[in-house]
Amino acid sequence: MSSRARKLLAPARLTKWAVSGPPFVFLLLFFVLPGVIMVIASFRYPGEFGGLAPLAAADPNTLHGFTLETYRFFFSDLIYTEIFIKSFLVALATTLICLVMAYPLALLIARSPKKRRDLMVLLVILPFASSFLIRVYAWMILLGPQAALSQLANGLLGVLGIAPVHLLFSPFAVLIAMVYVHLPFMVLPLYTNLEKHDPNLLDAAQDCGANAWHRFWRVTFPLSLPGIFSGSTLVFIPVLGMFAIPDILGGTGDMLVGNLIKEQFLVTRDWPFGSTLSIMLTLAVLLFVWIAAKLGTTRGRYA
Amino acid sequence: MNHNLRALLLLLLLSGNALAEDVLHLYNWNNYISAETVARFEQQCACRVEQDYYSDNEEMLAKLAAGASGYDIIVPTGNAMESLIRQNALRPLDKSRLPRLKNINPAYLDTAFDPGNKYSVPYAYTLTLIGYNAEKMRELGLPTDTWAVIFEPKYLEKVKGRITVLDSQRELMAAALKYLGYSANDTIEAHWKQARDLIIRAKPYWAAFNASSYIKELTVGNIWLVHGYSNDIFQANLDAKKAGRKFTIAASVPKEGAVLSLDSMVLHKNGPQPGLALQFIDFMLDGKNSAELTNLIGSGNPNLDAMRYIKPEIAQDPAIFPDPQHRAHLEMLRDLDRNQRRILSRIWTEIKLR
Numbered sequence: 001m002s003s004r005a006r007k008l009l010a011p012a013r014l015t016k017w018a019v020s021g022p023p024f025v026f027l028l029l030f031f032v033l034p035g036v037i038m039v040i041a042s043f044r045y046p047g048e049f050g051g052l053a054p055l056a057a058a059d060p061n062t063l064h065g066f067t068l069e070t071y072r073f074f075f076s077d078l079i080y081t082e083i084f085i086k087s088f089l090v091a092l093a094t095t096l097i098c099l100v101m102a103y104p105l106a107l108l109i110a111r112s113p114k115k116r117r118d119l120m121v122l123l124v125i126l127p128f129a130s131s132f133l134i135r136v137y138a139w140m141i142l143l144g145p146q147a148a149l150s151q152l153a154n155g156l157l158g159v160l161g162i163a164p165v166h167l168l169f170s171p172f173a174v175l176i177a178m179v180y181v182h183l184p185f186m187v188l189p190l191y192t193n194l195e196k197h198d199p200n201l202l203d204a205a206q207d208c209g210a211n212a213w214h215r216f217w218r219v220t221f222p223l224s225l226p227g228i229f230s231g232s233t234l235v236f237i238p239v240l241g242m243f244a245i246p247d248i249l250g251g252t253g254d255m256l257v258g259n260l261i262k263e264q265f266l267v268t269r270d271w272p273f274g275s276t277l278s279i280m281l282t283l284a285v286l287l288f289v290w291i292a293a294k295l296g297t298t299r300g301r302y303a
Numbered sequence: 304m305n306h307n308l309r310a311l312l313l314l315l316l317l318s319g320n321a322l323a324e325d326v327l328h329l330y331n332w333n334n335y336i337s338a339e340t341v342a343r344f345e346q347q348c349a350c351r352v353e354q355d356y357y358s359d360n361e362e363m364l365a366k367l368a369a370g371a372s373g374y375d376i377i378v379p380t381g382n383a384m385e386s387l388i389r390q391n392a393l394r395p396l397d398k399s400r401l402p403r404l405k406n407i408n409p410a411y412l413d414t415a416f417d418p419g420n421k422y423s424v425p426y427a428y429t430l431t432l433i434g435y436n437a438e439k440m441r442e443l444g445l446p447t448d449t450w451a452v453i454f455e456p457k458y459l460e461k462v463k464g465r466i467t468v469l470d471s472q473r474e475l476m477a478a479a480l481k482y483l484g485y486s487a488n489d490t491i492e493a494h495w496k497q498a499r500d501l502i503i504r505a506k507p508y509w510a511a512f513n514a515s516s517y518i519k520e521l522t523v524g525n526i527w528l529v530h531g532y533s534n535d536i537f538q539a540n541l542d543a544k545k546a547g548r549k550f551t552i553a554a555s556v557p558k559e560g561a562v563l564s565l566d567s568m569v570l571h572k573n574g575p576q577p578g579l580a581l582q583f584i585d586f587m588l589d590g591k592n593s594a595e596l597t598n599l600i601g602s603g604n605p606n607l608d609a610m611r612y613i614k615p616e617i618a619q620d621p622a623i624f625p626d627p628q629h630r631a632h633l634e635m636l637r638d639l640d641r642n643q644r645r646i647l648s649r650i651w652t653e654i655k656l657r
Contacts, residue, residue, distance in 0.1 A: 045641070046641045046644075046645075047641075048389075048640070048641060049364065049368070049386050049389070049390055050364065050365065050368055051368055073645065073649075077649060079649065079652050079653055079656060080652070082656060083652060083656060086656070140516065144523075144525060145525050146523070146525070166464045166510060168510075169510045169511035169513075247470075248516075250511070251509075251510065251511050252506045252507075252509050252510070252511060252512055252655070253506070253655060253656065253657075254655075255652065255655035255656060259655075260652060263648065263651075264648065266361055266362070266365070267361060267472065267648075268472075268644045268645065268647070268648040269361070269641075269644060270641065270644060270645055270648065273645060273648075
């Protein structure tokens, strides 16, 4: 590279730094730093009244310093692995249901005339105009035993001779609210992806003799994989950490890992173990995403 | 620019002057003092009461631990108060300025949390008991004087899916421990496991672990039986009456005993107005002022002088003012140490997952 070209590049580099600097500092302060604090906290003892036990204590008999006890505790009982698996299954189910529901909708929007598209996207994000909690509490009313939905479901079950069920305070209620809350996060990335597809590709496929199913399965679907992956990530990961929905709509068995972590900080006053659970969750998610990405690339190559 | 700045400074100074009257900072539970009581105190002291609220002890402790300050008075429950005392966060009371302290029933003084009441003055209490739809219980022939109705499958069969229990590790374990004949403060792991098994056996019959919406569910008639707080059940009954329901919501203290949560007024060490705070405490010790809260939310009242101002239907309610025989079985929850907290949390996770 000539020195002239380098001189020309210098201001460009400065601009790059100036633009990426603030978000970088923000992430450093509010993501990396807390992450490091969390890792350190996981190796310490809980304080008597909450918080952390001191690193150094005047009285050597009081707990202080670093320890592996939270990790030992985590692996000492299968119950924690069990709750992880359960949470992953709920997140997986939510993601799949969201995908199945969002795909046709995103396709419909992407293939509508330009004018109507914006309105439809607006309708998809409209629920965000009201508070998340209000929308979840609304499900309490919708699913309550006096509500039309419960009456209808139990009426049908009654005809079939099956005992009535309670919709509220059940795994079903948790799943339905999870899907409801996260659906737009699946629709939007899918739509953004599908909208960009070149219609000529489908015409070409048709000219080559592909029927509607083949045009979808061999052209549209493989091209939409990046949209599916980003949508799935946007649904899967928040669902894993969700604690409000199981708290409000869940029954006696609907504890997820998000609830467990929240409980360590707000009830049990055990910051080290809460940190350990968070770290194990992050590791599990990374592992999962890595496996999914691996599968994704092989599938992409095949297509 | 300079001119604007000066105007701004002047404005700040003026507003500072306007705020110069005394302000008492009260950090209290949600809805735990009547508006009339506050207004009367403000008039009497020629000061202003600034209120901040919390909905559970842990929230209050966490906020203070995170450095919140400037509160003159806090109203923690026994175990949270004990924790504040041990953290050296409270100011000892000058009892010479609390002449009405004699109004408090001695049964509520000198607790294990604050021997000799060096720091605290009892304010009000809540019981954790059984609340129920009286008509439904009669119809189904279920007993209402024992925890068995919450834990025994032979009773639970009749109310499957119509029961909620508190979403609280300590409270639910306390109920189970009491039913098994142990102390609510028992920390022997084998007893905890027995309680866990009892809970897991009963769980399939319960609709939910619930912390607050059971009030509404009782009122509407969706839920017939709850393990809940006396104030909440009182509220549910008021709401049911107001809505003209054909049933009444009642409460009873199980014969095996129950948890009593005594909330006390304490002075925070860093409160800027300790004199005014003492004045407030003595004001609240006046029977009339104290009774207003009980009349409003159905809280238990440790103030003997308050009894004559309390509505008779509340004063005679054994689920708010239990007879001496039931009172003997009430227990206040002690704080657990960190290892016990961790073990209990694991037991709780098992309960939730099984």
